[in-house]
Amino acid sequence: xxxxxxxxVCPYCGVGCRLYIKSxxxxxxxxxxxKDIPGISNENGKLCPKGNAVLEYLLAKDRLKxxxxxxxxxxxxxxxxxxxxxxxxxxxxxxxKDDPNAMMFFGSARTFNEPNYLIQKLARxxxxxxxxxxxxxxxxxxxxxxxxxxxAGAMTNTYKDIEEANxxxxxxxxxxxxxxxxxxxxxxxxxRGAKVIVADPRFTRTAWFADIFLQHYxxxxxxxxxxxxxxxxxxxxxxEDFVMRRCVGFDELARTVEKFTPEYVEKITGVPxxxxxxxxxxxxxxxxxxxxxxxxxxxxxxxxxxxxxxxxLSAICGYQGKEGCGVSPMRGQNNVQGACDxxxxxxxxxxxxxxxxPEKRKFFEEFWGVELSGEVGLTVIEAAxxxxxxxxxxxxxxxxxxxxxxxxxNHVLKALQKLxxxxxxxxVPTPTMEFADIVxxxxxxxxxEGSLTNTERRVQWxxxxxxxxxxxxxxWWIVSEIGKAAGFxxxxxxxxxxxxxxxxxxxxxxxxxxxxxxxxxRLKSNLAGIHWPCPSEDHPGTRVLYKERFxxxxxxxxxxxxxxxxxxxxxxxxxxxxxxxxxYVGHYHTLTMTGRSxxxxxxxxxxxxxxxxxxxxxxxxxTGDWIKIETKRGAYPVRAKVTRTVKKGVIAVPWHxxxxxLTNDALDPVSKxxxxxxxxxxxxxxSEEEARELMKxxxxxxxxxxxxxx
Amino acid sequence: xxxxxxxxxFSKCIECRACEVACEREHNGRSFINVFEWQEMxxxxxxxxxxxxxxxxxxxxxxxxxxxxxxAVLLAPQKCIGCLMCGIVCPFxxxxxxxxxxIMMKCDLCSHRRAEGKLPACVExxxxxxxxxxxxxxxxxMRRREFTEKAIEIAKKGERISLRAL
Numbered sequence: 001x002x003x004x005x006x007x008x009v010c011p012y013c014g015v016g017c018r019l020y021i022k023s024x025x026x027x028x029x030x031x032x033x034x035k036d037i038p039g040i041s042n043e044n045g046k047l048c049p050k051g052n053a054v055l056e057y058l059l060a061k062d063r064l065k066x067x068x069x070x071x072x073x074x075x076x077x078x079x080x081x082x083x084x085x086x087x088x089x090x091x092x093x094x095x096x097k098d099d100p101n102a103m104m105f106f107g108s109a110r111t112f113n114e115p116n117y118l119i120q121k122l123a124r125x126x127x128x129x130x131x132x133x134x135x136x137x138x139x140x141x142x143x144x145x146x147x148x149x150x151x152a153g154a155m156t157n158t159y160k161d162i163e164e165a166n167x168x169x170x171x172x173x174x175x176x177x178x179x180x181x182x183x184x185x186x187x188x189x190x191x192r193g194a195k196v197i198v199a200d201p202r203f204t205r206t207a208w209f210a211d212i213f214l215q216h217y218x219x220x221x222x223x224x225x226x227x228x229x230x231x232x233x234x235x236x237x238x239x240e241d242f243v244m245r246r247c248v249g250f251d252e253l254a255r256t257v258e259k260f261t262p263e264y265v266e267k268i269t270g271v272p273x274x275x276x277x278x279x280x281x282x283x284x285x286x287x288x289x290x291x292x293x294x295x296x297x298x299x300x301x302x303x304x305x306x307x308x309x310x311x312x313l314s315a316i317c318g319y320q321g322k323e324g325c326g327v328s329p330m331r332g333q334n335n336v337q338g339a340c341d342x343x344x345x346x347x348x349x350x351x352x353x354x355x356x357x358p359e360k361r362k363f364f365e366e367f368w369g370v371e372l373s374g375e376v377g378l379t380v381i382e383a384a385x386x387x388x389x390x391x392x393x394x395x396x397x398x399x400x401x402x403x404x405x406x407x408x409x410n411h412v413l414k415a416l417q418k419l420x421x422x423x424x425x426x427x428v429p430t431p432t433m434e435f436a437d438i439v440x441x442x443x444x445x446x447x448x449e450g451s452l453t454n455t456e457r458r459v460q461w462x463x464x465x466x467x468x469x470x471x472x473x474x475x476w477w478i479v480s481e482i483g484k485a486a487g488f489x490x491x492x493x494x495x496x497x498x499x500x501x502x503x504x505x506x507x508x509x510x511x512x513x514x515x516x517x518x519x520x521x522r523l524k525s526n527l528a529g530i531h532w533p534c535p536s537e538d539h540p541g542t543r544v545l546y547k548e549r550f551x552x553x554x555x556x557x558x559x560x561x562x563x564x565x566x567x568x569x570x571x572x573x574x575x576x577x578x579x580x581x582x583x584y585v586g587h588y589h590t591l592t593m594t595g596r597s598x599x600x601x602x603x604x605x606x607x608x609x610x611x612x613x614x615x616x617x618x619x620x621x622x623t624g625d626w627i628k629i630e631t632k633r634g635a636y637p638v639r640a641k642v643t644r645t646v647k648k649g650v651i652a653v654p655w656h657x658x659x660x661x662l663t664n665d666a667l668d669p670v671s672k673x674x675x676x677x678x679x680x681x682x683x684x685x686x687s688e689e690e691a692r693e694l695m696k697x698x699x700x701x702x703x704x705x706x707x708x709x710x
Numbered sequence: 711x712x713x714x715x716x717x718x719x720f721s722k723c724i725e726c727r728a729c730e731v732a733c734e735r736e737h738n739g740r741s742f743i744n745v746f747e748w749q750e751m752x753x754x755x756x757x758x759x760x761x762x763x764x765x766x767x768x769x770x771x772x773x774x775x776x777x778x779x780x781x782a783v784l785l786a787p788q789k790c791i792g793c794l795m796c797g798i799v800c801p802f803x804x805x806x807x808x809x810x811x812x813i814m815m816k817c818d819l820c821s822h823r824r825a826e827g828k829l830p831a832c833v834e835x836x837x838x839x840x841x842x843x844x845x846x847x848x849x850x851x852m853r854r855r856e857f858t859e860k861a862i863e864i865a866k867k868g869e870r871i872s873l874r875a876l
Contacts, residue, residue: 030735033834046837052731176724180837187722187838191856193863205724208752585726598739599731645750 001025005032006465007527009452011110011445012050012588014331015159015182016454017042018527019051021446026467028055039528041159041181041454048180049586049600054446056597058466063428064441065470068707073417074434078710081471081481088396088438089485091421092126095394096486100127100373104383104392107133107344108399108475109336111442112450112462114504115475116335117342117350118496119398122483125370129355129377130392133344134400135336136380137407141298141671142329143340145307149315149558151551152352154337157290157326158456158531158543159185164324167286169197169279171310172221172296172677176205177585179330182455195286197279199224199271200296201580202610202652203645212279215647216269218580219300219567219678224276225309226564227265230257231280232316238284239318246550247315249559256561268564270647284317288324294332299677301568304670308560315557321546331455332589334445338453341514341532346377351512367511369494379672381406381665387415394421398475399442403431403699404590404658407674408633408665413699425478430592431699442475443468450476450501451523453532457542459518460529476501567678568666571649575631575680577615579662581655591656591701607654608641611683615649616642619685626691629653631681634661636698637691651681658698713781715760716819716833717849722840725753729832729841733757733817736831742804742817743832755841757832758783758804758817766796766805766816774814782819790814819843 005020018034018041031054033045067084068076095103105123107116116133123131135143143153150156162168163185176183183206190196190209198210201218216224232238233254243250262273283289291314297306311327319325331337343350353360356374365372378386384406386392395416406412416422416435424436427444447468453459468474476498483496491497493507502520509516514532517539522530530541549555571578586604588594595601609627621627623642628635629651636659646652653659655676664679686694727745734741743757760783767775767783774789775796785805790813797805797814805814820830828834833843842849 035834042837045834047728047732047835048726048837049728049731052728052735052835176726180724180726180728183724184837184839191860193860203750205753208724585724586731599734603727603730643750 003029006463007034007037008446008465009334009460009462010047010051010054011334011593012054013179014334014336014455015041015179016334016452016458016460017047017051017181018460019045019047019054021055021465023465028058028466031055037527041456041458046181046184049603050588050594051181053594053597053599056599057428057593058444058446060428060596062704063469063472064426064439065472066441066710067471068439070437071708075706076439077708080710081473084438084440085481085485088423089482091394092396092482093486096126101130101377102391102393103128103130104378104395105131106380106395106397106400106402107131107339109134109333109339110399111445111475112335112452112501113338113342113508114450114501115398115479116339116344117504117508118476118479118483120343120350121368122479122486122496124364124372125368125483125488126486127373129346129373129375130383131344131377132346132380132383133339134333134380134405135340135345136672137299137405137674137676138295138332139298139329139336140379140673141303141668142307144671145304146311146327146329147352148304149308149311149560150320150546152545153340154457154545155326155328155455156320156545157328158458161324161326161544162186162290162292162328163188165189165194165288165290166324167195167197167283167289169199169283169289169291170206171199171291171293172298173292173294173330174200174202174204174206174582175292175330176209178294178332178583180585182330195282197283201647201650202582212275212282214271214275214279216271217647218578218650220269221297221300221306222302222309222562223260223265223268223564224271225306225313226257226260226562227262227269227276228280228283229253229313229316230260231262231277232284233257235281237281238316242318242320243316246320247557247559248554249561250316252561253312253316253559256563288322289314289317289319290324290326290328292328292330294330296677299673299675301666301668301675302565303668303673305560305562305565309562311557312559315559320557321544321548323544326544329455334454335452337455337457338451338459341453342508342512346379350508351514364511367493369490381667381674382672384412384415387418393419395419396423397432398425398479401430401432401590401592404660404701406665407660407663407676409658409661409699410634411665425475426592427472428592428596429703429705430590431701431703433705434703440478441470441472442478443472447472448474451505451518451520457532458529459515459523459532460527461520461523476504568675569664569679571680575682576649577651577681577683578649579629579631579651579653579679579681580677581659581663582652583656584654587654587656589656595702607638607657607659609638610641610643610646610652612646612648612650613642613644616640619683621685626686626688628684628686628690628694629662629681630683631662631664631679633664635694636662637686637694651683657701661698714843714845715781716757716830717842717844717846718755719840719842720752720754722838723753723755724838726837728835728837729755732831732835736820736823740815756802759802760819765799765801769795769799771795778821780819780824782821783816784818784821785814785816787811787813
């Protein structure tokens with residue numbers, strides 16, 4: 001027995017930090033900081049609180065250890081792997097013969113590239129493009145918006161460029177809390193003299209470090225961005241040469257933003273006109289600028305347009321295609337970029353090759369040896385609506401938790417109940433498991449190996465540090481066994497006969513142009529990873545995109561001209577407050593991991609709804625009081641925190657604990673992202689007993705299920 | 711002998727509390743550094759200052775508190791009688807009582823990590839370098855240098871502006 005230091009990638013956010021696990025015979029002995037690896041995204045091995053607590057959830061007592069079969073809703077009996085795989089494969093096969101579009105597959109940004117590639121391959125070989133994942137709920141508008149303007153839906157630069165920028169415009173992104181290690185580069189830039197502009201409805205920890213802080217109302221981003229562009233164009237601060245050479249659509253943009261004078265924008269957004277002018281001047285004249293955003297910009301019914309405008313702002317200032325510049329959508333999961341790249345989306349094959357393009361389809365038909373559907377599939381939220389109409393009957397969920405993560409939980413619950421067949425593949429029991437027919441226990445990320453793509457398009461290899469508990473198996477193994485059992489037993493790319501994740505990555509190299517040269521051998525010998533696009537094995541990878549031309553068909557940036565649209569639901573007499581959702585630095589998404597981590601739960605034990613002192617006084621609410629937040633879709637009990645971080649009339653509530661019972665599932669028409677960041681609500685003070693009563697209707701984030709041992 | 715300690719740059723703290731979680735992991739579930747939020751405007755981390763004239767060391771009746779070669783104030787558990795005197799005289803309220811073992815406990819600047827040539831866990835993990843470990847005077851010299859470099863940079867920019875104005 002010897003203690004080993006195994007280099008892994010942190011399983012939490014999109015920064016993709018490297019760390020070492022101290023492993024003794026497959027058991028964790030602790031972690032060590034990856035100080036000695038140069039060029040990684042977390043320089044000097046820095047880690048945030050989640051990264052520091054990375055071992056705790058792995059040791060949770062309720063880890064899934066055996067495949068389970070439901071006897072009735074929420075009650076399970078243990079079965080063997082062979083039974084589980086046979087049943088899943090038979091059922092999927094039957095749907096595939098009947099109507100392949102009755103199946104919906106969920107990939108996962110929480111697992112490696114290889115299983116994600118396999119799940120979309122399985123879905124498509126079974127005849128449907130109904131495959132999606134949680135990027136739909138976070139950055140689908142980034143993918144569609146950036147694709148529309150620049151031709152590819154990814155961060156155009158790296159953290160190094162944020163460090164080198166002269167101005168950093170952070171909009172709808174609580175950088176310090178969501179990506180603490182990435183925020184390091186903002187502070188380094190600031191120390192060098194860079195200016196930081198923060199636009200957020202809340203005075204967040206990120207805003208503490210702002211030189212200019214713009215506090216706009218949730219959902220008024222279009223007006224704010226148009227207002228800034230109005231000033232930049234009017235004062236002739238834009239990069240004329242860049243706009244002439246590399247952009248189209250400038251005249252229309254200039255016409256559209258004409259009416260967005262700072263005074264007009266002040267009326268909509270609540271941001272003082274002079275601050276808008278100051279922000280616009282500071283941004284446009286800095287010489288090198290980066291725009292970063294996250295959920296605050298994307299999770300709107302106009303998320304697609306928000307992103308196009310942010311990209312347009314960057315383009316007219318000439319902040320594209322050079323070092324120290326660019327747009328940086330910050331991804332939430334450590335492999336959400338990878339899952340998108342590898343085609344876990346209903347409209348594209350791996351490498352963003354459209355399913356509607358007959359040429360690309362032909363390539364994959366020959367590559368996989370089956371006929372493929374050219375019909376664009378369903379997205380996450382659309383699928384839930386399709387269940388109600390009886391169109392979708394089966395779900396295969398790999399590592400997702402739609403009950404907590406999807407907007408309008410009550411609707412999701414109703415829909416899931418109607419499903420005929422549901423498979424959940426996960427590492428721990430989730431509220432989604434309640435509706436599962438078959439549960440497949442998966443190995444966690446640190447318990448198996450594969451490649452991951454972080455927010456900077458950096459592909460890294462994470463090695464296996466620990467042994468999975470019980471009979472839990474790697475995701476790639478589970479999906480390939482199901483693929484084989486479903487009858488796809490051909491050789492090479494034509495089947496699912498894989499012996500290791502390396503085999504799968506080699507297949508990805510062969511069919512995904514951006515990943516062409518990112519071989520397992522290269523990744524294993526270079527721990528800092530490779531930035532895609534990397535078309536061939538001798539290619540070093542690409543740090544900054546669009547140096548010569550954009551990836552649009554004509555090679556130019558297509559500037560967006562968008563008129564103002566507010567949130568789908570605005571406050572009225574009945575629901576007078578504007579609700580927005582937020583998160584905590586110590587918790588992660590649906591709490592499946594951090595909720596099982598003692599050190600984190602101790603520090604962030606419960607959600608606190610933020611309310612402005614004046615509103616609180618009017619309603620007689622003090623910090624610590626229980627309140628009921630109510631929207632047209634549901635009610636949520638939570639304790640209040642009276643604070644000036646929010647504007648008057650705005651309520652902010654962390655969504656980790658199930659606040660999505662409140663949120664609006666109205667969709668962006670292009671990206672199909674639900675508007676979880678703004679909706680109308682009302683609040684009332686309630687007693688603790690009433691709160692407890694209301695709590696019963698909210699799904700438990702850490703559920704317990706009855707399991708009969710097999 | 712150079713005394714090494716943790717320098718806390720409050721202006722860089724983002725209240726992520728990574729230091730607390732790292733400390734807790736390294737010290738069997740107890741964190742000896744705490745981050746406090748100040749009126750939702752700033753945060754400050756605070757750990758044992760390992761004072762030059764440490765009142766806790768001076769008052770300890772059993773000499774359980776002592777200084778190691780890096781200058782860290784450490785506690786010899788076998789000598790501690792849990793009289794709480796160190797905690798009472800500490801102006802920062804640092805020493806705490808371990809009720810199970812009936813002895814005091816406090817920040818040891820990760821002596822187990824320093825023995826392996828590594829930094830204390832809180833410093834190693836701090837995402838924004840708000841925590842620095844080293845000789846206090848060295849750190850101060852570095853800060854002075856950084857300040858003057860920045861001042862020169864600003865002066866240079868000012869020169870350019872005035873030249874253009876001419």
